[in-house]
Amino acid sequence: MAEAPRMPDETGVPEIEPYLHPVLKKNYGNWKWHDRPRPGVLHHVAHSGDEVWTVRAGTQRQMDVYTIRKLMDIADDFAEGYVRFTIRSNIEFMVSEESKVQPLIDKLLEEGFPVGGTGNSISMISHTQGWLHCDIPATDASGAVKALMDELHEEFVREEMPNRVRLTISCCQINCGGQGDIAINIQHTKPPKINHDMVGNVCERPSVVARCPVAAIRPAVVNGKPTLEVDERKCICCGACFPPCPPMQINDPEHSKFAIWVGG
C-alpha cells in the first residue's frame, strides 16, 4: 500500500508557552511589581509570591554555532535551562533563586558577554544585514555596529545615561533597521555616474527604469548605443538602480557617507 503523502509543516511564529521558564508560565499575566536591583538584572514578584530574576547580556547578534552552544551551556549550568532573546538581540536568562544571579553574571563576564541594558543605557545596536540578503547595501552595517559598540559598550553596562537611547545602523538609506532614537545609515549624496559603454551589454533597461522609486531613469542613446539617462532633479540618490545595472555607478569613496538621523 502506498505511504500517505507527507503533509507540510506549519510555519510561522511558534507558541511561546512551551519555551517559557516555569515561573513565567505559572504566573503569566499575574505580576505584582518589579524592580532593577542592579544594571542588567530585573526582579519580578508575582501575586502568588513567586519571584524570578532576569539577567540580560549583549551578544554580537550574528552568532556562529559555537557561540550559541556556549550560551546554551551557560543556560543549562547556571540558569535553569531557559533563555529568550530580546528584539535587539540581547539574550536573557531567568533564575528563580537570587543566589544564582551573581554566579551567572560572573560566568557571562568570564566568557566575554557584557551584562546590562535594562535601565537608562545605550541599547545594543539593532542593524540590518543587507550584506547577506539584500542587493542594495552600500556597506556592511554589522562592521559599523562593531566599531561603534566597541566605543559605547560601557554605556550599555553602566546604565548611567539620562534616559534610554536606542541606536540603529542600516546599510542604505531605506533604513530597514531604523526603529530607534538615532539611526545611522549609509547615504549616497550624488546621482549615479553612468558607464554608457557597458549599459547595453549588461543591463536589462526596462527593469532598471522600473526599479527607480521616483521615475528618474529613462532610456537614451549615447554615441549610437542604447543606454539610460538620469533626471538628476528627481534622483534621490537611493542606489536602487545599481544592483540590476552595475554601470549605474553610485558607490563613491567621497560622496557615499554615513548619515546620522536623530529623532526617531
Ligand code: SF4
Ligand atoms: S537597509 Fe537597504 S541595503 Fe540594508 S537591508 Fe534594508 S534595503 Fe537592503
Ligand code: SF4
Ligand atoms: S539612485 Fe535611486 S532615485 Fe536615483 S536614479 Fe537610481 S534608483 Fe532612481
